[in-house]
Amino acid sequence: MTARDKILGRIRQRLGREGPLEGAEAAALRARIDGHQRGIVPNRTNIPHAAQVDLFQEKAEALAATVSRAKSLNDVPEIVSDYLTRHNLPGKIKMSPAPFLDGIPFGAMPMIEITRGAAEASDEVSLTPAFTGIAETGTLCMASGANTPSTLNFLPENHIVVIRASQIAGTLEESWDRLRQAFGEGNMPRTVNFISGPSRTADIEQTLIMGAHGPRRLHIVIVDDGPEDT
Amino acid sequence: MQVESRRFKKQAHEALHDENIQKAFSKVKTGFPVNRAKAVSELPEFDDLRDAARDLKNHILAHLDFYLETFEEQVTLQGGQVHWCSSYAEARDAVLKICEAANARTVTKGKSMITEEMSLNSFLEEKGIEPIETDLGEYIIQLAHETPSHIIAPALHKTKDQVTELFHEKHGKYGFHERLTDPQALVNEARSILRQKYVDADVGITGANFLIAETGSTVIVTNEGNGDLTQSLPKTHIAVSSIEKVVPTLEDASTLLRLLARSATGQEMSVYTTFSTGPRRADDIDGPAAFHVVLVDAGRSELVGSDKQDLLRCLKCGACMNHCPVYQAVGGHSYGWVYPGPIGAALNPQMVGLEEARHLPNASSFCGRCEEVCPVRIPLPKIMRLWREEAFEKQIAPKPERWGIGLWAFFTKRPALYRLATGLAARLLHAMGGRRGRISKLPLLSGWTSVRDFPAPLGKTFMQQWKEQKGAGK
Numbered sequence: 069m070t071a072r073d074k075i076l077g078r079i080r081q082r083l084g085r086e087g088p089l090e091g092a093e094a095a096a097l098r099a100r101i102d103g104h105q106r107g108i109v110p111n112r113t114n115i116p117h118a119a120q121v122d123l124f125q126e127k128a129e130a131l132a133a134t135v136s137r138a139k140s141l142n143d144v145p146e147i148v149s150d151y152l153t154r155h156n157l158p159g160k161i162k163m164s165p166a167p168f169l170d171g172i173p174f175g176a177m178p179m180i181e182i183t184r185g186a187a188e189a190s191d192e193v194s195l196t197p198a199f200t201g202i203a204e205t206g207t208l209c210m211a212s213g214a215n216t217p218s219t220l221n222f223l224p225e226n227h228i229v230v231i232r233a234s235q236i237a238g239t240l241e242e243s244w245d246r247l248r249q250a251f252g253e254g255n256m257p258r259t260v261n262f263i264s265g266p267s268r269t270a271d272i273e274q275t276l277i278m279g280a281h282g283p284r285r286l287h288i289v290i291v292d293d294g295p296e297d298t
Numbered sequence: 299m300q301v302e303s304r305r306f307k308k309q310a311h312e313a314l315h316d317e318n319i320q321k322a323f324s325k326v327k328t329g330f331p332v333n334r335a336k337a338v339s340e341l342p343e344f345d346d347l348r349d350a351a352r353d354l355k356n357h358i359l360a361h362l363d364f365y366l367e368t369f370e371e372q373v374t375l376q377g378g379q380v381h382w383c384s385s386y387a388e389a390r391d392a393v394l395k396i397c398e399a400a401n402a403r404t405v406t407k408g409k410s411m412i413t414e415e416m417s418l419n420s421f422l423e424e425k426g427i428e429p430i431e432t433d434l435g436e437y438i439i440q441l442a443h444e445t446p447s448h449i450i451a452p453a454l455h456k457t458k459d460q461v462t463e464l465f466h467e468k469h470g471k472y473g474f475h476e477r478l479t480d481p482q483a484l485v486n487e488a489r490s491i492l493r494q495k496y497v498d499a500d501v502g503i504t505g506a507n508f509l510i511a512e513t514g515s516t517v518i519v520t521n522e523g524n525g526d527l528t529q530s531l532p533k534t535h536i537a538v539s540s541i542e543k544v545v546p547t548l549e550d551a552s553t554l555l556r557l558l559a560r561s562a563t564g565q566e567m568s569v570y571t572t573f574s575t576g577p578r579r580a581d582d583i584d585g586p587a588a589f590h591v592v593l594v595d596a597g598r599s600e601l602v603g604s605d606k607q608d609l610l611r612c613l614k615c616g617a618c619m620n621h622c623p624v625y626q627a628v629g630g631h632s633y634g635w636v637y638p639g640p641i642g643a644a645l646n647p648q649m650v651g652l653e654e655a656r657h658l659p660n661a662s663s664f665c666g667r668c669e670e671v672c673p674v675r676i677p678l679p680k681i682m683r684l685w686r687e688e689a690f691e692k693q694i695a696p697k698p699e700r701w702g703i704g705l706w707a708f709f710t711k712r713p714a715l716y717r718l719a720t721g722l723a724a725r726l727l728h729a730m731g732g733r734r735g736r737i738s739k740l741p742l743l744s745g746w747t748s749v750r751d752f753p754a755p756l757g758k759t760f761m762q763q764w765k766e767q768k769g770a771g772k
């Protein structure tokens with residue numbers, strides 16, 4: 069008997085069943101999965117979208133992320149350059165190959181050197197898009213893919229994320245629905261990361277220290293929706 | 299993990315006299331519970347979510363075979379592989395085989411309690427594969443050759459000075475020779491050493507907080523980001539998980555996620571919650587090329603349908619120990635096996651045998667705080683009581699306890715007599731406490747009162763007070 073048979077057999081025996089569930093019972097469970105009904109969803113995000121964006125910012129800042137607002141992608145180079153100067157960082161950025169980021173006119177900032185691709189151990193600053201933002205907790209949702217390598221979310225010490233206001237959803241559940249729309253029911257990208265603030269640890273005498281293994285700093289740029297988004 | 303639960307009393311006694319342990323664990327009550335209370339107060343839906351989580355987990359357990367098979371189908375469909383293991387030995391072998399196929403010399407590890415259960419690290423070492431723990435707490439105790447003393451803060455028992463000495467002693471070979479005393483500097487040093495390890499490792503091993511039947515995903519929750527580097531940089535990702543972690547849908551996982559971090563650390567969400575599904579896709583430019591799930595039973599299926607099935611709802615959040623006066627007094631190692639605190643007292647007898655762990659279900663003041671804070675409402679005191687009764691029936695309990703519980707059983711079957719007797723005892727204890735309200739010596743409780751005072755009851759039993767209060771409320 070295989071371990072699989074042993075384990076399933078013992079579970080069934082303890083549940084007082086002979087074999088696997090069949091017929092209507094199995095169909096009901098299948099339907100429960102396919103229907104992926106929402107459970108109890110906190111009421112706090114039951115507010116207009118503009119207020120959700122404010123809530124997202126407030127929650128993210130409470131998690132020790134920093135946030136800037138930009139009117140358009142044209143404002144992003146200056147925000148990034150200020151950020152690098154403020155933290156005394158070299159003008160070198162590893163950026164996701166995502167087409168959305170092509171719209172940032174970095175050409176106007178020749179002192180910032182941009183390379184694109186997955187993260188390497190020597191990268192100090194990464195710049196990535198996000199799949200969604202979640203207002204409920206100030207969380208970013210990142211979906212991996214050819215243009216969005218997930219190592220950029222973890223390896224560099226500084227992570228800058230550029231997100232459109234329209235990408236900010238209320239809750240985890242809304243974010244799941246958008247993911248299903250983008251990738252198809254039952255399909256997931258290899259990695260979906262929910263990120264709530266920069267990395268931290270309290271493993272030494274319960275003292276909170278930032279930057280344990282992931283980014284020490286997380287900066288989020290919320291860009292107003294362009295004409296194409298509204 | 300080596301089982302040392304038999305020595306609970308001795309270990310607890312020693313812990314009560316250990317200054318470092320007393321300092322470390324007394325800090326627990328001013329940290330975790332305060333943060334949890336704040337997070338709970340900010341989510342009006344919290345208690346409803348706990349009911350929903352309890353019902354969800356019960357639903358899963360009643361259909362566990364179905365959800366596990368569905369999970370396996372999805373993992374396979376996404377290009378991953380599930381390895382079913384009914385024992386620790388099978389699980390160790392499954393991990394070894396995958397490591398050997400990947401020609402692994404070093405593996406990085408995210409924090410995982412199941413791999414503690416199955417003593418994976420020492421096994422891999424014997425086979426010539428170097429396991430490297432990457433969660434800072436796990437890294438510290440691995441360096442010190444110790445075991446975890448808390449399920450989410452494994453190095454809770456270590457003082458900063460001990461970490462200073464440990465790093466000073468062990469980090470010389472990496473070119474670090476300074477004796478660091480600043481916590482931030484200590485973290486930075488470990489960070490820079492582990493950075494290279496992530497990149498060099500052939501295999502990354504993580505645990506799983508949840509398995510998603512709908513999508514075949516495994517989920518990890520961390521604050522450091524170590525688990526993500528562990529599972530995204532090496533060529534092979536192995537997620538080791540026990541069978542009860544499966545949940546039907548992403549929405550179901552969301553319900554549990556809203557409870558998990560709040561109950562554990564008082565965060566609304568932990569910093570990183572990651573869903574991993576299959577190996578990297580054809581056009582992905584990073585991520586592991588192979589994805590394996592090692593699914594471990596090791597005694598859990600025996601709990602299904604039993605009077606202790608509720609234990610399988612556990613999310614391993616640590617709230618019960620954070621709120622437990624006994625845990626805070628005796629520390630984590632006294633319990634002698636992977637799980638300390640109330641969940642350990644209730645679960646370890648099942649996992650390592652009642653004979654071995656017979657003292658643990660007594661390690662309770664029956665104050666009920668653990669059940670009050672448990673996000674999935676596990677009736678921990680009731681389960682400890684079941685074990686005590688079982689130990690008594692099987693005559694495994696030592697003499698004085700047999701006498702004690704026998705008396706208790708006699709009285710509980712005669713409620714009027716019980717009320718009279720406990721009323722008397724409460725008044726007696728109250729009188730003994732005198733003005734100070736503390737009792738410094740008690741028969742049968744000398745293990746407790748030799749180092750601390752026992753708070754004297756107010757002179758009334760709970761039932762008497764309940765009656766009066768109810769009367770007052772009318």
Ligand code: SF4
Pocket residue numbers: 561611612613614615616617618619641668671672673674675676
């Ligand atoms: S028993 Fe409850 S409180 Fe304790 S670790 Fe498990 S889920 Fe958390």
